[in-house]
Amino acid sequence: MTRAANVAEQAKAKGLKVKIPLLVTPGSEQIRATIERDGQMETLQQVGATVLANACGPCIGQWQRPELKPGEPNTIITSYNRNFPGRNDGRRETMNFIGSPELIVALALGGRLSFNPLKDQITASDGKKFTLEPPKKAPEVPLLGFQSVKDVYVPPSDIPDLVAVTIPGNSNRLQKLEPFAKWDGKDFVNLPILLKAKGKCTTDHISPAGSWLQFRGHLDKISNNIFLGAVNAYNNEVGKGKNLLTGTIDAFPAIARQYKDKGLRWVVIGDSNYGEGSSREHAAMSPRYLGCASVIVRSFARIHETNLKKQGVLALTFANPSDYDKIRETDRISIVGLSEIQPGKQLQAYINHDDGTKEGMLLNHSYNNFQIKWFQAGSALNILRERENLLH
Amino acid sequence: MDIGTTPELVSGVYKKLEENVSKYRKTINRPLTLAEKILAGHLEDIDTSKDFEPGKSYVFLKPDRVALQDVTGQMVILQFMQSGLKRVALPSTVHCDHLIQAKVGSVEDTRLALDENSEVYKFLESASRKFGLGFWRPGAGIIHQVVLENYAFPGGLMIGTDSHTPNAGGLGMVAVGVGGLDAAEVMAGFPWELLYPKKIGINLKGELNGWTAPKDIILYVASKLTVSGGTNSIVEYFGPGARTISCTGKATITNMGAEIGATCSLFPYDEKMEAILGRQAVKRLPTLQMLTRNHLLPIRMLSNIQKNILIK
Numbered sequence: 001m002t003r004a005a006n007v008a009e010q011a012k013a014k015g016l017k018v019k020i021p022l023l024v025t026p027g028s029e030q031i032r033a034t035i036e037r038d039g040q041m042e043t044l045q046q047v048g049a050t051v052l053a054n055a056c057g058p059c060i061g062q063w064q065r066p067e068l069k070p071g072e073p074n075t076i077i078t079s080y081n082r083n084f085p086g087r088n089d090g091r092r093e094t095m096n097f098i099g100s101p102e103l104i105v106a107l108a109l110g111g112r113l114s115f116n117p118l119k120d121q122i123t124a125s126d127g128k129k130f131t132l133e134p135p136k137k138a139p140e141v142p143l144l145g146f147q148s149v150k151d152v153y154v155p156p157s158d159i160p161d162l163v164a165v166t167i168p169g170n171s172n173r174l175q176k177l178e179p180f181a182k183w184d185g186k187d188f189v190n191l192p193i194l195l196k197a198k199g200k201c202t203t204d205h206i207s208p209a210g211s212w213l214q215f216r217g218h219l220d221k222i223s224n225n226i227f228l229g230a231v232n233a234y235n236n237e238v239g240k241g242k243n244l245l246t247g248t249i250d251a252f253p254a255i256a257r258q259y260k261d262k263g264l265r266w267v268v269i270g271d272s273n274y275g276e277g278s279s280r281e282h283a284a285m286s287p288r289y290l291g292c293a294s295v296i297v298r299s300f301a302r303i304h305e306t307n308l309k310k311q312g313v314l315a316l317t318f319a320n321p322s323d324y325d326k327i328r329e330t331d332r333i334s335i336v337g338l339s340e341i342q343p344g345k346q347l348q349a350y351i352n353h354d355d356g357t358k359e360g361m362l363l364n365h366s367y368n369n370f371q372i373k374w375f376q377a378g379s380a381l382n383i384l385r386e387r388e389n390l391l392h
Numbered sequence: 393m394d395i396g397t398t399p400e401l402v403s404g405v406y407k408k409l410e411e412n413v414s415k416y417r418k419t420i421n422r423p424l425t426l427a428e429k430i431l432a433g434h435l436e437d438i439d440t441s442k443d444f445e446p447g448k449s450y451v452f453l454k455p456d457r458v459a460l461q462d463v464t465g466q467m468v469i470l471q472f473m474q475s476g477l478k479r480v481a482l483p484s485t486v487h488c489d490h491l492i493q494a495k496v497g498s499v500e501d502t503r504l505a506l507d508e509n510s511e512v513y514k515f516l517e518s519a520s521r522k523f524g525l526g527f528w529r530p531g532a533g534i535i536h537q538v539v540l541e542n543y544a545f546p547g548g549l550m551i552g553t554d555s556h557t558p559n560a561g562g563l564g565m566v567a568v569g570v571g572g573l574d575a576a577e578v579m580a581g582f583p584w585e586l587l588y589p590k591k592i593g594i595n596l597k598g599e600l601n602g603w604t605a606p607k608d609i610i611l612y613v614a615s616k617l618t619v620s621g622g623t624n625s626i627v628e629y630f631g632p633g634a635r636t637i638s639c640t641g642k643a644t645i646t647n648m649g650a651e652i653g654a655t656c657s658l659f660p661y662d663e664k665m666e667a668i669l670g671r672q673a674v675k676r677l678p679t680l681q682m683l684t685r686n687h688l689l690p691i692r693m694l695s696n697i698q699k700n701i702l703i704k
Binding site for chain 1: 395463464466467470471473474475476477478479488489490491492493494495497498501502505509511512514515517518519520521522523524525526527528529530531532533534536537538541556570571572573574576577580582585587601602603604605606607608611638639647648650651664667668
């Protein structure tokens with residue numbers, strides 16, 4: 001910040017302002033108060049900068065730019081960390097170039113991407129041309145130290161029993177989690193296939209982000225996004241499949257809800273490296289919440305496999321990967337011998353075709369003894385709760 | 393339990409670090425990098441530990457801290473509540489930084505966020521007070537900067553539910569971004585499972601001058617390693633150039649290690665970190681500074697680097 005302000009200081013001395021809008025985000029209230037006290041903020045504002053809240057803002061896509069027309073190509077320069085399309089303002093047409101804060105201020109003064117502060121001149125308010133000096137070295141710690149701040153932090157309560165956790169009953173943003181049901185001890189018999197995914201199926205295909213971000217604390221609402229990005233192997237459509245109860249083609253979340261309402265659990269068939277991408281737990285929680293009993297794939301991305309196990313979904317792989325091809329849209333799947341599940345031992349499954357024929361297949365799993373308990377308890381968190389209940 | 397990074401917390405960490413590193417050395421009989429030492433110092437079970445295979449072995453670790461932001465933190469706390477536990481098992485904090493939109497300017501934008509997200513903020517604050525987390529209000533700052541100012545310490549291990557958690561590597565901490573359930577489990581007292589990382593060493597020579605800045609170092613590294621070159625690796629910076637970079641400059645570099653897919657990035661303890669630790673607003677940090685100097689200077693030597701990238 002000090003070096004960026006030093007570049008602004010040079011412009012201010014020449015009566016110059018930035019040629020393109022310059023936004024400044026203090027990293028914290030301590031930094032904001034310190035640069036306010038020490039004058040860097042005033043300098044930046046005097047050359048035309050707008051100071052934003054001490055928050056992530058444009059760096060994580062929370063940048064509102066109503067002045068832009070939809071689809072309007074434009075360029076931004078930032079000292080942030082990530083620059084894929086849409087990252088900063090949600091607009092894929094915005095091109096982002098990353099540089100140091102001092103360089104960003106220099107380019108804002110130069111007014112063009114090709115501005116080279118080492119060589120290029122800027123015209124001062126008196127008409128004279130000048131070149132910016134390299135910014136001065138900044139001290140390790142401000143001369144007067146960091147400004148201490150108030151009212152930013154709330155410590156835990158000394159009497160926690162008196163604190164009620166507030167979740168409004170009608171909230172669109174938050175929903176208290178209910179424990180997932182324990183395994184009933186029975187085999188999975190004749191379960192419909194909600195989705196047979198073809199090709200790449202990342203956690204973003206399973207539980208898309210974007211506008212669904214606002215529902216991260218509301219499992220029921222965010223579950224309306226499940227598999228909206230997945231490619232259906234039977235018709236190559238994205239996010240839609242056959243509802244076996246009605247015979248119609250519906251969105252996956254709608255079908256899953258119908259199955260759930262009828263108490264019908266279901267399975268997902270997947271391809272290779274299923275669930276790659278982020279460690280987003282919603283990609284395992286939402287299917288579990290809407291009644292997914294098992295995910296059977298050619299192979300898993302490891303973190304998602306573990307997340308499925310932790311949420312109580314039986315995560316299995318085809319012993320023979322070509323069995324993936326045997327599974328038809330209207331099949332029902334049975335997985336038997338679940339009460340004898342043990343580490344390293346394959347599970348037997350049957351594919352029941354709707355023409356009355358039946359094929360057997362073997363499924364692998366990577367559960368250890370501890371993880372088998374997660375499945376039996378309904379989830380890893382259920383085990384935690386059981387242990388806690390025993391102690392009290 | 394104190395939420396802060398207290399001298400007691402830090403001296404406990406250093407004691408275990410020394411014990412574990414000396415045991416681990418006997419087991420594997422080779423020099424260790426700084427990151428390996430910090431990981432060894434946080435192993436749940438050092439006695440059965442073997443020479444882990446980078447990129448293949450899984451290890452169970454006991455982190456010192458957890459940090460949550462206000463988007464991912466919601467589901468973490470909802471899951472923690474399911475456990476039925478009354479208090480979190482280790483110092484943990486919540487930071488309200490993601491839900492403020494940038495539109496007009498600081499005051500107006502913050503006011504709008506408080507209005508639009510009030511139920512989320514009220515939930516996070518009440519849950520923090522009840523379950524023993526420190527709660528940083530909207531406007532307090534960006535999680536990574538607040539952690540650097542208040543909680544990060546050299547030689548520590550932290551997890552956070554944000555991909556740029558490795559920012560705290562600028563203060564010598566192994567700090568890793570994780571998924572929500574991982575955080576909830578650690579907050580409930582369970583160990584954290586990590587794919588044992590590979591090693592990338594970056595030898596910094598010379599000194600930044602003129603218009604060059606720490607950002608240029610990480611942009612250069614990213615251009616060499618690309619978006620996946622750091623996958624399942626800890627990037628360790630060292631060499632004479634490392635100690636010329638300011639603490640926040642180091643954090644700029646370790647923050648963007650996320651952009652090359654690295655598990656995290658790390659700088660060894662030096663005078664720049666010492667200067668920052670000594671001037672923080674938190675009162676007990678001078679003690680922490682002494683502790684850090686005594687314990688971390690002897691173990692900061694890096695060795696056995698498998699891959700070198702030379703810059704400048």
